[in-house]
Amino acid sequence: MEVVIVCSLLLFEVQEAIQFLFRAETSCRKRGTEKEAKGKSILTEQKKKEREAAKMGKKPYYLKQSEIRKQELIEKYNSLKESGKLSSFRDKRRKKNATKDHRYMPYRRADVSEQ
Incomplete structure (x- = not known):
């Protein structure tokens, strides 16, 4: 009987650990996708501006990664x-x-003066 209780407790702890890791992974992915979405929105806005400038006859300007971060x-x-x-x-x-x-x-x- 004691063995069954110990095994069930261990199983419960393992299940909790798996759920914790799963939640951590999904939240990490969510943060990554949000960051990518922000970067992509900046790029799309820049591309729109460049298309309009190209229609006016100007040369295209491509954003660097550092400028996207800024x-x-x-x-x-x-x-x-x-x-x-x-x-x-x-x-x-x-x-x-x-x-x-x-x-x-x-x-x-x-102090050098003590020598």
Whole structure:
């Protein structure tokens, strides 16, 4: 009887772990698809502008990956500004960068004048 209870408990724990991993994977995929969708929307807008410019006789300009990232950051900034969460986001970012700076700061050297 004790063996059956232990086995059922282990089975239940394994099922919970599988469900947890499945939820984590789906949320990760969802975040990835959202990010891709934002990048694609930026590209489609740019392509529309380039088509119109081509009709006017101008040469096409293709966005670099870095410029796409800049556009995504601008959109993120604007959405945070509209929702009123910009200041908290900037505070968190400032704290994160400060801890990074402190981590890479060199240790104090021993005084040379004591020798």
